[in-house]
Amino acid sequence: MSAAQKNSKIRVLVAKPGLDGHDRGAKVIARALRDAGFEVIYTGLHQTTEMVVSAAIEEDVHVIGLSILSGAHNALVPEIIEGVKKGGLTDALFVVGGIIPDEDFDGLKKAGVHMVFTPGASLAEVVDYIHKNAPSRD
Amino acid sequence: MSKEIESKQKDWEERLKASEKKAPPRLPRFSTISDMEVPLLSTPIDFDREKFDYLRDLGFPGEFPFTRGVYPSMYRGKMWTMRQFAGFSTAADTNKRFKYLLANGQMGLSTAFDMPTLMGYDPDSPKGKGEVGKCGVSVASLEDMEELFSGIPLGDVTTSMTINGPAIVILAMYLAVAEKQGVPREKVRGTLQNDILKEYIAQKEWLFPVKSAVKLVTDTIEFGTKYYPGWNTVSISGYHIREAGATAVQELAFTLSDGLAYVDDCLKRGMNIDDFAPRLSFFFDVHNDFFEEIAKFRAARRIWANLMRDRYKAKDPKSWMLRTHAQTAGVSLTAQQPYNNIVRVAIQAVAGVLGGTNSLHTNSMDETLALPTDEAVMIALRTQQIIAEETGIANVADPLGGSYFVEVLTNRVEREALEYIRKIDEMGGMVAAVERGFPQAEIANSAYLFQRQMETGERVMVGVNKYQMTEEKRTLETLYIDRTVEKRQIQKLVELRKKRSKQACQDSLRVVREQAQAGANLCGPIIEAVKTYATLQEVCDTLRGVYGEYREAGSF
Numbered sequence: 014m015s016a017a018q019k020n021s022k023i024r025v026l027v028a029k030p031g032l033d034g035h036d037r038g039a040k041v042i043a044r045a046l047r048d049a050g051f052e053v054i055y056t057g058l059h060q061t062t063e064m065v066v067s068a069a070i071e072e073d074v075h076v077i078g079l080s081i082l083s084g085a086h087n088a089l090v091p092e093i094i095e096g097v098k099k100g101g102l103t104d105a106l107f108v109v110g111g112i113i114p115d116e117d118f119d120g121l122k123k124a125g126v127h128m129v130f131t132p133g134a135s136l137a138e139v140v141d142y143i144h145k146n147a148p149s150r151d
Numbered sequence: 152m153s154k155e156i157e158s159k160q161k162d163w164e165e166r167l168k169a170s171e172k173k174a175p176p177r178l179p180r181f182s183t184i185s186d187m188e189v190p191l192l193s194t195p196i197d198f199d200r201e202k203f204d205y206l207r208d209l210g211f212p213g214e215f216p217f218t219r220g221v222y223p224s225m226y227r228g229k230m231w232t233m234r235q236f237a238g239f240s241t242a243a244d245t246n247k248r249f250k251y252l253l254a255n256g257q258m259g260l261s262t263a264f265d266m267p268t269l270m271g272y273d274p275d276s277p278k279g280k281g282e283v284g285k286c287g288v289s290v291a292s293l294e295d296m297e298e299l300f301s302g303i304p305l306g307d308v309t310t311s312m313t314i315n316g317p318a319i320v321i322l323a324m325y326l327a328v329a330e331k332q333g334v335p336r337e338k339v340r341g342t343l344q345n346d347i348l349k350e351y352i353a354q355k356e357w358l359f360p361v362k363s364a365v366k367l368v369t370d371t372i373e374f375g376t377k378y379y380p381g382w383n384t385v386s387i388s389g390y391h392i393r394e395a396g397a398t399a400v401q402e403l404a405f406t407l408s409d410g411l412a413y414v415d416d417c418l419k420r421g422m423n424i425d426d427f428a429p430r431l432s433f434f435f436d437v438h439n440d441f442f443e444e445i446a447k448f449r450a451a452r453r454i455w456a457n458l459m460r461d462r463y464k465a466k467d468p469k470s471w472m473l474r475t476h477a478q479t480a481g482v483s484l485t486a487q488q489p490y491n492n493i494v495r496v497a498i499q500a501v502a503g504v505l506g507g508t509n510s511l512h513t514n515s516m517d518e519t520l521a522l523p524t525d526e527a528v529m530i531a532l533r534t535q536q537i538i539a540e541e542t543g544i545a546n547v548a549d550p551l552g553g554s555y556f557v558e559v560l561t562n563r564v565e566r567e568a569l570e571y572i573r574k575i576d577e578m579g580g581m582v583a584a585v586e587r588g589f590p591q592a593e594i595a596n597s598a599y600l601f602q603r604q605m606e607t608g609e610r611v612m613v614g615v616n617k618y619q620m621t622e623e624k625r626t627l628e629t630l631y632i633d634r635t636v637e638k639r640q641i642q643k644l645v646e647l648r649k650k651r652s653k654q655a656c657q658d659s660l661r662v663v664r665e666q667a668q669a670g671a672n673l674c675g676p677i678i679e680a681v682k683t684y685a686t687l688q689e690v691c692d693t694l695r696g697v698y699g700e701y702r703e704a705g706s707f
Binding site: 027031032033034035036037039040041043044045047053055056057058059061062083084085086087088089112114131132133135136137 | 266267269270272277278279280281282285286350354355356394395396482485486487519520521522595598599602603605606612614615616629631632634703704705706707
């Protein structure tokens with residue numbers, strides 16, 4: 014199976030939780046993932062944690078990418094992960110992108126985040142990481 | 152003369168070709184950061200081709216069309232205002248930072264509000280969980296505003312406030328504080344960002360549907376024009392448009408089109424152009440591409456002057472002048488090797504000054520990591536002071552005026568921006584263009600193209616996709632906002648609600664609702680409401696009840 018074939022079976026939710034309006038990164042990533050063959054669902058802006066959780070479960074996604082540049086990651090990310098797992102998506106891959114201070118990495122990983130991408134990460138890195146680590150469900 | 156130059160230039164081009172055979176160009180094409188191809192050389196031949204006319208295209212500083220700057224003596228008479236944007240945590244913490252900046256030679260204040268405040272929510276709203284005091288200061292009531300400016304005489308400083316969706320409420324709080332301090336109205340000076348159109352386009356912190364939101368902007372312009380002659384009622388902002396990924400031309404064109412939309416709405420209300428246009432101000436980004444930025448500032452002044460004079464028949468030269476604030480490009484800073492950011496900021500700041508900005512914020516080196524520390528802010532401010540005091544740049548008005556390349560580039564930026572403005576006019580103006588998502592889509596395309604060029608290495612960011620360091624250790628200390636801020640702000644609000652007069656508060660909000668339904672100017676009623684300590688969200692919810700809320704389709 015080619016990379017694009019594998020990717021086409023992977024659904025990725027790109028979400029903007031909280032009131033943060035910085036959506037340049039989220040949109041660029043969403044488009045890059047789509048161009049790499051993934052099925053991408055973008056939530057749009059100003060989503061509560063509940064809205065993100067229900068979108069993830071409804072769409073039965075493999076990967077949840079959370080974009081946060083407002084400093085609210087420690088408050089929002091653990092709630093979303095907990096909600097998604099409770100909703101039955103126990104194998105989902107959680108990726109966070111944005112302005113995340115180094116000292117918060119450990120806390121986020123403990124909460125269940127698999128990978129954190131900070132400014133300067135390349136599209137290729139993100140695409141490659143998701144390609145390699147997304148769960149397969151067949 | 153020009154015949155001779157032309158023939159010599161042809162000879163030179165032949166020699167150039169020969170030399171390129173020996174040493175081929177480093178790149179297949181040379182372009183600005185906005186992907187505009189640039190010539191190797193510009194000469195008087197370009198001036199002839201473009202029918203360059205000194206008096207029409209440049210004129211003199213302080214004179215139409217202001218290409219060379221808005222004041223006759225430029226920085227000799229008055230240095231640009233050094234204005235560092237600040238705001239975090241509680242009003243009391245930000246008040247301390249304000250005093251620190253003023254004590255170190257800053258000339259004006261500039262306030263950053265947190266996300267809940269920007270969206271018109273109080274700290275106890277579940278929507279703003281985790282965001283209270285994070286990206287700016289939390290201001291939920293007049294009490295917070297009083298603390299924010301405690302010990303700072305508002306008659307002696309100019310204050311800029313970066314707030315848009317709920318700008319009318321925050322302005323009301325500020326004016327109420329000034330009134331309490333006993334500052335006469337004509338001595339209240341500063342700027343309200345108040346540019347809601349660019350929120351839908353780029354920054355995405357909105358409350359109401361577009362037309363109602365523009366109505367509120369017009370209310371504040373009308374009110375400010377009547378009662379606060381020293382107040383800049385709107386800061387029409389390209390900064391956020393650029394940061395969201397627009398090119399220089401898009402930034403310029405969309406910003407000016409936003410300005411035109413406000414002008415049109417004010418005229419529709421029956422206002423006289425020369426009464427309000429002099430108090431409109433602008434705010435642009437200063438990005439990495441040195442000459443493109445300088446050209447952008449010069450073209451901005453020329454386009455605006457022409458539009459104000461010819462399209463709107465403004466008579467007062469102050470109506471023609473595009474006065475602007477500038478901020479170095481946050482998006483150009485890198486988390487990798489963050490000390491390099493000091494250099495980027497300095498070069499961008501020089502471009503802003505050569506472009507003739509009237510006010511400047513220089514970013515701090517640590518802003519891709521967190522909000523800036525005192526030390527980082529100090530270096531940023533000192534950067535401006537070094538440019539102002541040590542380099543000699545401020546001694547001369549528009550030193551690049553007449554440069555073949557800069558004039559050619561200024562013309563080109565102007566031409567392409569005018570083409571966009573024409574397109575937006577054809578759509579029915581910026582309100583209609585925003586509603587159909589036109590500028591949003593253009594920006595998303597540019598952002599994606601730029602990122603793709605980063606991937607291929609066609610664009611270079613030092614330390615990010617070239618000259619990286621392996622095993623980079625981060626040694627920079629960052630500012631940490633502790634989580635008790637949210638709790639403390641909520642507690643404060645609970646106490647406020649207990650001690651204020653519930654009746655007075657409810658009565659004042661009822662007036663706001665009735666006046667909103669009647670379509671009246673809401674500045675007066677909102678000032679009365681905030682004086683009863685009605686909170687930001689209470690006022691905004693009252694308006695949401697009348698206008699509804701804006702929703703964006705999540706396309707990418």
